[in-house]
Amino acid sequence: MTRPRWFRRGRVLPMTSPAATSSLYDRITRLVDLPPRPRELVEHAPSVPLKTILRRFWPYAQPYRRWLVVNLLLILLVPAVEAAQIWMFKLMIDDVLVPRDFGPFLWIAAAYLTLTLFGGIVSYADDYLSTWIGEGFLRSLRVSLFRHVHALSLDFFERRRLGDVLSRLTGDVSSIETFVLSGVAQSLAYAVQIAIFAGLLFYLRWELALISIAVAPIAWIATRYFTSRIKQASREKRRRSGTLTAVAEESLANVQLVQAYNRQETEIERFDRENVASYEAELATTRVKALFSPAVDVLKLGGGLTVIGAGTWQLQQGRLTLGGLLVFLTYLGSLYSPIRGLSRLGTSIFAASAGAERIIELLDEQPSVDDRTDARTLGRVRGAVEFDHVSFRYPERDRNALSDVSFRLEPGETVALVGLSGAGKSTLAKLLLRFYDPADGTIRLDGVDLRDLRLASLRSNIALLLQETLVFEGTIYENIAYGRPGAFKEQIEQAAREADAHDFICSLPDGYDTLIGERGQRLSGGQRQRMAIARAMIRDAPILILDEPTTGLDAESAERILEPLQRLMRNRTTIVITHNLLTVRHATTVLVLGGGRVAERGTHGEMLARDGTYAQLYRMHHPQVPASGLSLVEPR
Numbered sequence: 001m002t003r004p005r006w007f008r009r010g011r012v013l014p015m016t017s018p019a020a021t022s023s024l025y026d027r028i029t030r031l032v033d034l035p036p037r038p039r040e041l042v043e044h045a046p047s048v049p050l051k052t053i054l055r056r057f058w059p060y061a062q063p064y065r066r067w068l069v070v071n072l073l074l075i076l077l078v079p080a081v082e083a084a085q086i087w088m089f090k091l092m093i094d095d096v097l098v099p100r101d102f103g104p105f106l107w108i109a110a111a112y113l114t115l116t117l118f119g120g121i122v123s124y125a126d127d128y129l130s131t132w133i134g135e136g137f138l139r140s141l142r143v144s145l146f147r148h149v150h151a152l153s154l155d156f157f158e159r160r161r162l163g164d165v166l167s168r169l170t171g172d173v174s175s176i177e178t179f180v181l182s183g184v185a186q187s188l189a190y191a192v193q194i195a196i197f198a199g200l201l202f203y204l205r206w207e208l209a210l211i212s213i214a215v216a217p218i219a220w221i222a223t224r225y226f227t228s229r230i231k232q233a234s235r236e237k238r239r240r241s242g243t244l245t246a247v248a249e250e251s252l253a254n255v256q257l258v259q260a261y262n263r264q265e266t267e268i269e270r271f272d273r274e275n276v277a278s279y280e281a282e283l284a285t286t287r288v289k290a291l292f293s294p295a296v297d298v299l300k301l302g303g304g305l306t307v308i309g310a311g312t313w314q315l316q317q318g319r320l321t322l323g324g325l326l327v328f329l330t331y332l333g334s335l336y337s338p339i340r341g342l343s344r345l346g347t348s349i350f351a352a353s354a355g356a357e358r359i360i361e362l363l364d365e366q367p368s369v370d371d372r373t374d375a376r377t378l379g380r381v382r383g384a385v386e387f388d389h390v391s392f393r394y395p396e397r398d399r400n401a402l403s404d405v406s407f408r409l410e411p412g413e414t415v416a417l418v419g420l421s422g423a424g425k426s427t428l429a430k431l432l433l434r435f436y437d438p439a440d441g442t443i444r445l446d447g448v449d450l451r452d453l454r455l456a457s458l459r460s461n462i463a464l465l466l467q468e469t470l471v472f473e474g475t476i477y478e479n480i481a482y483g484r485p486g487a488f489k490e491q492i493e494q495a496a497r498e499a500d501a502h503d504f505i506c507s508l509p510d511g512y513d514t515l516i517g518e519r520g521q522r523l524s525g526g527q528r529q530r531m532a533i534a535r536a537m538i539r540d541a542p543i544l545i546l547d548e549p550t551t552g553l554d555a556e557s558a559e560r561i562l563e564p565l566q567r568l569m570r571n572r573t574t575i576v577i578t579h580n581l582l583t584v585r586h587a588t589t590v591l592v593l594g595g596g597r598v599a600e601r602g603t604h605g606e607m608l609a610r611d612g613t614y615a616q617l618y619r620m621h622h623p624q625v626p627a628s629g630l631s632l633v634e635p636r
Contacts, residue, residue, distance in 0.1 A: 050349075053356045056363070057180045060141045064133045068181075071133060074126040075185060079193040079334075081119040083200060086330050088112040093323030130185060134177045142173050145359065153367040154435040155395055163246030168358050175355030183349045190338035190345065197335040204328050212307050212332050244274045307332055368395075369434050375454045381446045381461045383411035383542040383573035385432065390441035392431060401427045402596045404441070407589065411542070414574040416584030416604075418617060419593035425577040427596075429545045432575065434458055445543075463541040465568075467548030469528040471520040476505055477512040479520075479531055483539035491538055499534035500564045501527070526560060533564050544574045590614060 061068070088108055095104045146169060201209035251258060251267045258267050308329065315325050385408070392402045402424045409415050417425040430436055431443055434450050443450045450458060463483070471479050480495060481487045492512065496502040504527055508514040520528045529549065536544065549565060566586075569576075576584055584590055585604045592600040592613045599613050607614035 048353070048357045048360050050353060053176075053179060053353055053360065056360055057141065057176055057356065060144065061133075061137050061181060063140070064136055067129060067133055068185075071126065071129050071185060072188065074122055074129065075189045076192055077122045078119070078126060078189065079196050081115055081122060082193075082334065083196050083331070085112060085115050085119065086327055086334065087200075088115065089330065090323040090327035093326060094321050098322060130182065134181050137181055138173060138177050141176060142169065145169060145173060145362065148363060148365075151367055152365055153369045154430065155368055156365055159395075161246035161250070163249035164243065165362070166249065167245040168355075168362055172355035172358045175352040176359060179349055179352040179356055183345060183352065186345050187342065190342040193338040194335060194342075197331045197338075200331050201328065201335065204324055204331070208307050208310055208328060211310055212335070244271075244278050247271050247274050369437055369455070371454050372451065374452075375457075376448065376452055377454050377457045378446070378448070378461070381542055383409075383461075384444075384446050385409040385543065385573055385575075386442075386444040386447075387428070387431075388442045388444065390431065390438045390443060392427060392436060392438045392440075394427075394436075400439075400596050402431075402438075405593075405596075405598055406441075407591060407598070407601070409573050409575075409588070411573055412571050413588040414569060414576060414586065416576045416578065416587035416590045417593060418578060418584060418590060418614065419599070423593035424596040425593055426547055429464075429547055429575060429577060432543075432545065433462060433464070461541050462543045462545060463536040463539040463572075465532055465536050465544070465546050465549050469520065469525070469532045471516060471528060471531065473516075473518050475510075475513050475515055476508075476531060479516065480512075480534045480538060483535040483537075487538055492534075495534040495538035496531075498537050498564060498567050499530045500560065501530040501534050504530070529561055530564060533561065533568055537568055542572060544569060544572045545577075546574065547577045548579065549576075592617070 088111055091104070091108050092112075095101065096108065149165065149169070198209065201212060247270060251271065258264055312325070315322065387405050387407050390402055390405045391400055393400045405424075405428070407415060417428060419425055427436075431438055432450075434455055437451060445453065445458065445461070472482065477489075477492055480492050483495075484491070489512075493502060496505055496512075505512055505514070514522075516522050516528075516531075520531075523531070546565065546569075549561065576587060578584060587604065590600075590602060590604055590607050591598050592607070594613065600607060600610065602610065602614075608618065
């Protein structure tokens with residue numbers, strides 16, 4: 001495979017060249033044969049000015065600002081102590097070695113030892129305090145970002161790749177600390193070192209000092225030349241990191257499907273394709289940085305050799321002592337080191353800004369559903385639910401998921417939503433939970449528009465049981481108690497008994513303290529569902545949503561959870577979404593949805609007698625029952 005010209009060894013194209021006008025992504029795409037831009041897994045985050053990045057994240061450092069002052073004092077002390085140690089070296093040469101006088105040795109040695117010990121203490125305090133501030137800043141930022149992500153509406157998670165979000169929460173957040181705190185602190189440290197050592201150079205010999213700093217403008221030009229290229233390459237590297245994480249998370253989350261269909265090699269190839277792209281982006285960044293370092297080294301060497309030549313001539317003329325020349329060269333080395341460090345830090349800050357841009361993009365996401373400023377807080381509601389001419393369309397869809405849907409549930413009643421997949425059943429549940437707001441119409445709870453209620457107040461009155469039993473890594477006790485934080489052990493066990501889960505829990509080696517593994521892999525599907533029923537039981541909410549509660553269970557397991565489901569539904573306003581018509585026969589009202597509209601409504605018996613869509617669905621589950629006998633047959 002032929003490498004594009006921009007990637008060949010030892011060459012970086014000017015940004016004004018024709019090849020440089022195409023994006024870095026397109027160059028890497030040609031190199032590793034990636035999908036074209038319209039199929040990108042993770043898009044580039046918008047570019048953000050450095051001042052904006054600093055302004056956005058500086059408030060997170062507020063709890064540590066008083067300690068930053070102490071840290072700055074330590075930063076000032078470190079180069080001052082280093083400069084004093086070097087000056088002791090000059091005194092040792094000029095006052096002890098050259099005149100061969102042992103007299104001043106003792107006090108110079110004692111001063112040097114004292115400075116070394118003091119410098120060690122200052123350096124330790126500086127390192128420890130910097131780490132404490134930096135890690136505290138990262139912790140605050142991570143928690144804040146995690147809280148922000150949890151506050152986003154469901155549509156965000158339906159259009160974003162989870163792996164990329166995780167990459168931003170981990171790797172990208174870490175880069176911000178470099179930009180906001182340690183980068184600024186190091187910049188100040190380097191600036192102080194440059195000021196101290198430059199001042200000492202002029203104090204020792206101003207002519208040589210002028211020669212030594214002549215390389216600074218050239219170094220600045222070189223820095224400007226490389227930093228823009230480093231930022232562009234770093235942005236691509238950070239995006240590729242998010243893509244790689246997204247592919248890995250998706251593949252491993254579906255490992256059962258991958259193995260069942262023998263698609264391991266396909267997934268490995270897909271992962272490797274993104275890995276190669278990440279690898280090439282890393283090489284691009286490293287190549288630009290690697291070209292930058294030798295350029296600075298050449299400038300440093302040129303300046304140093306010039307100073308040595310001029311200093312040797314002044315030494316011959318008797319205008320400079322040997323100790324003065326050696327210390328001048330030492331100070332010069334100490335001056336060039338922070339200049340080089342400052343240049344490298346500039347490239348690191350530009351690289352860190354790529355991660356900061358991805359975090360800012362995430363922070364700029366706003367929930368599509370949020371509390372109004374005058375939203376009300378309700379206590380425990382009665383449970384009257386009303387859908388009044390509700391219509392809804394998902395973002396970026398060309399047709400409504402629901403159109404003019406109306407029904408009413410009194411407290412304690414049950415409505416069963418049936419229909420083919422895609423009819424809009426689950427959408428009704430999402431609207432009741434206010435994961436979305438309807439485009440038209442109104443949903444009321446106890447006569448109050450849901451949009452006038454606080455989200456937390458609304459959702460605290462609803463218990464949810466999904467077809468995919470969602471559990472957390474931890475113990476059975478912790479998963480049941482998730483429905484009511486702070487529940488007592490007796491309440492947990494009572495909920496498990498009502499869910500017909502207590503016996504199987506007690507049969508496990510550690511009982512309620514049994515670890516269930518990631519996604520509950522150590523339990524069967526029926527056991528996980530009964531544990532989820534117990535979680536809904538202990539929540540004791542007046543409104544219950546059952547979304548395909550028997551899907552994925554075998555006939556015996558499905559039959560076994562019907563009784564605890566009936567206990568869970570007792571005295572609660574319940575919405576049952578199901579294909580299994582055995583679970584709807586006692587519903588107060590049955591709604592048949594088709595194309596987002598209510599096609600039929602009535603009781604179970606009325607719908608069978610009508611011999612319409614509901615009766616056809618019933619025959620699909622009970623093919624042995626003739627159409628003429630539908631009104632006389634009760635489900636078994």
